[in-house]
Each structure stands twice: as structure tokens, then as C-alpha cells.
Amino acid sequence: MGAASGDEVWQGLISDIPIPGSVxxxxxxxxxxxxxxxxxxxxxxxxxxIVEHVVAGGSALVLMPTGGGKSLCYxxxxxxxxxxxxxxxxxxxxMQDQVEGxxxxxxRAASLHSGCSSEETANTWRMLRAGQLDLVxxxxxxxxxxxxxxxxxxxxxxxxxxxxxxCVSQWGHDFRxxxxxxxxxxxxxxxxxxxxxxxxxxxxTRDEIRARLQLEQGxxxxxxxxxxxxxxxxxxxxxxxxxLLEFLEDHRGASGIVYxxxxxxxxxxxxxxxxxxxxxxxxHAGLDGAVRSAALERFRRDSGVVVxxxxxxxxxxxxxxxxxxxxxxxxxxxxxxxxxTGRAGRxxxxxxxxxxxxxxxxxxxxxxIDDSDAxxxxxxxxxxxxxxLIGFTEASCCRRQVLLRHLGEVMAKPCGNCDICLExxxxxxxxxxxxxxxxxxxxxxxxxxxxxxVDVLLGADTARIREFGHQQLSVYGxxxxxxxxxxxxxxxxxxxxxxxxxxxxxxxxxxxxxxxRLKPLLRxxxxxxxxxxxxxxxxxxxxxxxxISLELAPAAELVLLxxxxxxxxxxxxxxxxxYVVFHDRTLVEVVxxxxxxxxxxxxxxxxxxxxxDRYGIALLAVLEAGxxxxxxxxxxx
Numbered sequence: 292m293g294a295a296s297g298d299e300v301w302q303g304l305i306s307d308i309p310i311p312g313s314v315x316x317x318x319x320x321x322x323x324x325x326x327x328x329x330x331x332x333x334x335x336x337x338x339x340x341i342v343e344h345v346v347a348g349g350s351a352l353v354l355m356p357t358g359g360g361k362s363l364c365y366x367x368x369x370x371x372x373x374x375x376x377x378x379x380x381x382x383x384x385x386m387q388d389q390v391e392g393x394x395x396x397x398x399r400a401a402s403l404h405s406g407c408s409s410e411e412t413a414n415t416w417r418m419l420r421a422g423q424l425d426l427v428x429x430x431x432x433x434x435x436x437x438x439x440x441x442x443x444x445x446x447x448x449x450x451x452x453x454x455x456x457x458c459v460s461q462w463g464h465d466f467r468x469x470x471x472x473x474x475x476x477x478x479x480x481x482x483x484x485x486x487x488x489x490x491x492x493x494x495x496t497r498d499e500i501r502a503r504l505q506l507e508q509g510x511x512x513x514x515x516x517x518x519x520x521x522x523x524x525x526x527x528x529x530x531x532x533x534x535l536l537e538f539l540e541d542h543r544g545a546s547g548i549v550y551x552x553x554x555x556x557x558x559x560x561x562x563x564x565x566x567x568x569x570x571x572x573x574x575h576a577g578l579d580g581a582v583r584s585a586a587l588e589r590f591r592r593d594s595g596v597v598v599x600x601x602x603x604x605x606x607x608x609x610x611x612x613x614x615x616x617x618x619x620x621x622x623x624x625x626x627x628x629x630x631x632t633g634r635a636g637r638x639x640x641x642x643x644x645x646x647x648x649x650x651x652x653x654x655x656x657x658x659x660i661d662d663s664d665a666x667x668x669x670x671x672x673x674x675x676x677x678x679x680l681i682g683f684t685e686a687s688c689c690r691r692q693v694l695l696r697h698l699g700e701v702m703a704k705p706c707g708n709c710d711i712c713l714e715x716x717x718x719x720x721x722x723x724x725x726x727x728x729x730x731x732x733x734x735x736x737x738x739x740x741x742x743x744x745v746d747v748l749l750g751a752d753t754a755r756i757r758e759f760g761h762q763q764l765s766v767y768g769x770x771x772x773x774x775x776x777x778x779x780x781x782x783x784x785x786x787x788x789x790x791x792x793x794x795x796x797x798x799x800x801x802x803x804x805x806x807x808r809l810k811p812l813l814r815x816x817x818x819x820x821x822x823x824x825x826x827x828x829x830x831x832x833x834x835x836x837x838x839i840s841l842e843l844a845p846a847a848e849l850v851l852l853x854x855x856x857x858x859x860x861x862x863x864x865x866x867x868x869x870y871v872v873f874h875d876r877t878l879v880e881v882v883x884x885x886x887x888x889x890x891x892x893x894x895x896x897x898x899x900x901x902x903x904d905r906y907g908i909a910l911l912a913v914l915e916a917g918x919x920x921x922x923x924x925x926x927x928x
Contacts, residue, residue, distance in 0.1 A: 321346060324367045328396050330899035335360050336514045341486075345450060346371045350485045350509035352456070352501055356516050357490040357633035358611070362389065365452035365486050369426050370398065374447035375419060376426045379434055380454045381467060384587055386428040388609035391871045393426060397901030402428035403439075419446055431469040440479060448483050451476050453504065456487035460499040470503070477505035485509070490516075491630045494699050516629070516698045520636045521644050523690045523709040527776050527824050528649030531619050532563055538617060538645050539569065539597070545614035546590070549599045550631060552620035552655070560619060561599040574600040591868045594855070602627065610868065611638035612875045618646035621656060624676035625683055625697050638876040648684045649779065653677070653786070654740075654793055685784045686711065687718055687822035711822070721821040722812070724773055724781055725790075729803075729813055731766045732791065735759075737802035740793075741782040744801065745775055777823045784821050847882050850917035854878045857913045861906065872906070873897060881914060 345368040369376030393400035458467035564571035572586040636642025689705035750768025811817040877897035886892040
């Protein structure tokens, strides 16, 4: 037999998916689409109001946390309105995940991007002209290339969705110049509703998104930025390699991301993890494109893969079962940190955001800003963002409250799920140590960084101390009541509070700030309270912070593993990531509720009609077989 033509392959892919045959066959209301296509019984948060607004023809800016259900805010209107929805998305991987997930749900979806062959592209346009697609995903570059706009103008369009809309903002953290040209959509298609969506945008960035995309007349929907399922844990850098391996030991077999500042550090940490037995891959811009693609594909399709990456990895990653995101270096801003940590726990199950930070991180980040080609105003903005990040790392109150406050949201009570809330209060009267630290800065002439000042206070015998004769100073050796880590934390907090300033031109030499408390502190007329870390010997496992878990009984864990094995095989046969078949959250609910019929299975979140028809009988068989193996704790003796 001859090879199948492009048309035959494409039609084979589409025909394998149960889909509505025409617009008339679609469910009549957003609630029906939510239940019958996507398998959910109720909207979350502002989803229903957003969907109804767009279905009625309104445009909007939607700010909703990662994992909060942003995609449904345009996917459901796309299935309720006449025509095809056009989704602008920045990354091919994100488009692939979205399209595969929609096809599994019985939705006619396709994408147009640089990875498509000429045959695939031609077939997609053919189906668009025939009205056979509900949604089509395009990169901004593809939208703006050649005659795409003209070809779209000849179609019946339901809406435009602009995902990752913060990319339009020059004040944001993932600026993409191509996004600036998306204002053409408002000018060329004024009657087609536009919905811009992002998980990360402070008030200034929101204003710029609305102006750039001409959404001033559209509604703004602002959901809470809180991700309560993510636990924030910060640690002071001591031995970063050891700290990372100790952290990961509690999470063997889980998927996660480790972010490092440079390509060299990424490669080094990846080798460390591989040597320790982890299934780890590296990802950064210095690797060959094929190597990067293979790493991304393994992460998407396999369980338990840890990606060690620079910030080149991550935006648009749709993998819902990432159980941790670890930072071994400070990110460039608090918005970037929120975006990067938001890649954990998209399925709503418990996840961890872990970070180590140290005194040397800040001067390097300041140099990156100062040495960039950005205009001076932009540099001032970036320094402000970095200062906000430092304030977060040195916070003495609930970290989630600090993070949300920066994003313009007030959280009334501490979260109970960050290191400051979970660990013993270490706030102390630090007046005397602060006076000693300020005296050390003065006595050494404001010419040295924190590392040298700590050596002086601890009475270290170093070549540098001998070179400058600092062993003769009155402050030499007077700080032994604190350990090295506590002194480093104290100096960082003094910088974050403005009592000291780091001179990036002189290797982060510390000098006095403009704070009016300086003189009273030095005289001993006022007090200062700081939050110092426990002494080094107590740090290996802080009390109160235990490894997170899904809190399933051992028997249920075994059944869940059986379902995951079955899901993996289904995904392998179709060439899709396992989470496209079913999210972990759906499988956990299946195990917890143990449905015994298709009708009961249909009530599980994430089981729409298409998936029920395709997988229902097989899933119930695997579930029942697992419990019948004698591991059902609820079965009478």
C-alpha cells in the first residue's frame, strides 16, 4: 500500500475524535458546554461572568492565576458563538498542549506555527474555509506574517483570544515585541470580541495591556492571584548543591523545575541531579534546538522528569502535575518569581515553591540591569522590581501577604502555608547586632561587601583581613553571638530596609543609606526587630515543615498508581502527554469517590462526554481491578 496523503492523515486524526457535527449541534448554553464538553459541574470564581460577557460580544482583560481556569474563559465562548475562535499564543508547546487537550474533549482545534509542515498548514486553512474548526491557535509572528490577516478577514470569526497578554508590556517580565502589533486586531476587526488573558500583571502592566490592545472600553476581570495550594519555602544559601539535593530527596519521582541563573550553573546542577539518581534534563538557549525540543518533550510526556533550566524554559508550559519549582538563584523580579512558581500545581493539588537566596545574588542582578541597553527609565523600573523581590525574600511577615500586596491584592490573614507561617517565630530584638554591623561598615570605611564584614565581626583569620589590618579594629571578633548565616541575613535586611546601600559599581560595597533611624540606632536610642534564621546546625529540617503529599491512604495510592499506568499507556498509544488524557486531580477524585458506573463517572470533574465515551469502560475496569486485589480498605474483613 502507498503512503497516506496529508489530507488522509489529517482527516484520520480528526475523524478519530467524537466532535459536534455542526454549529447547530453544539450545546446551547455555557453551562452545557462546561458540563458536556469539559466535564465540570460548576464554574469557578469569575469564570461564568467572563464567559457570559464574551458570549454576548463583549471584550475583556482577564487576570487570573495560573491553574485558575483562564483557558475556559475563551474556549467556552468559542463553542457558543458562531464562527472560529482565533487564539494568539506565544509558544508552540503551549499550542500543542491546548490543541491536544481540546481534541480529547471532542473539540475541533488546530494550530498554525513554524513547526507545521506545508501540508498541515494547507489542510488547516482548508478546514478553516469550510467552517470545520472551532478554534485555531496562532503565534503572533504567524498572525502578522504575509497575508494571514487578509485570509482571516474572509472567515466567520467568533472571537480573538490573546493569551499571555503581559508579553505586550515593556514594563512586564516577558516582553515580546511582536505583541505590540496586535493592536491591528482592534482596528481591522472592530466587531469581533477580544479577550486578553494573563496570570501576572501589576497595576502598571495592566494599564499598558489595555492601552496597547485598545481594550480601554472592555471590562477588566480581576480574580484573586492567590494560589493556596502552593507552599512557599525560602532558605538562606549555605551549600546550594547540598540544600537542593536534600530538598529533592522528599520528592523523588515527582515532576519539577529547577531554575538557575546561568547556562553553566544549569549544566552543573543537572549533572549533580543525574549523579544522585534523578531523571534530570537541562534546558537553556545554549543547547542545540533539537536537544531543547527533546528535553521539553520528555518533560511533557513522562512522569518524574526534573528540568534544570534558565528562564528560557517555562512560559506557556501547560503540564498540570508539576509538584515543585525550585530556584537556586534569585529570579529577576517578584513578577517573574510569581510566574515561574505558578508552573507548579496547576491541577490544584499540593505543590512547593522552594528557593535559596544569598548576599551575592543581588549585586549580580543589579549589574545585569545597569549593564543592559535599556533606557534609564526602564532601568529604574527594573531596580524597583528587584527591590520588591528583596523585600519578599527578607520579609518578617507572611510571604503570601507580601507577594499579593505587590500584585495589588490585600490578604487579610496570614496564609499558614509559607515558611514564615509554618516555622517558629525567629523575630528578635536585633538592636545590638545591628549597631555592631553598622559600626563595622563605618570602621572599614564603607569599602567592603557583606562577606568581608561578616569575617571581621566573627574574628576570621583571612588574607584580606590581614592585608587591610582589620584584625586591629575595635569591631574585630565582637559578633560571635550570631553565626555566619545569621549575619548575612542581618546585612541583607539592613539593605532591604534602606539602612545600608549596596554599591554595584564597587562589588556591592556596603555604605550608609538615607534612613533617619541610623543615628538613633548607633546611639542606642531606638530598637529594631529582625527575623533571623536558626543557627546552622538546626537548619537541616526546620520543625513544622513536612513534605507535602496528596494525603491518600496507602491502599488508595496503589490504585492511583494503577490508574496512572493505564493513563500512560493510553497516552503512549496516541502520542500525547498523559495529562491530556486525564489530569492527576481527576484520577485522585476517581480513587476517592470510586464510581461504579458510567453515570457516576460522568460526575467526576474533568470527565466530559467525549472522554466518557472513549475511556469510561476501560477506566472503570482498571479501578475495580485495583480495589478487588484486596487493597480496598473500605471492604469488610
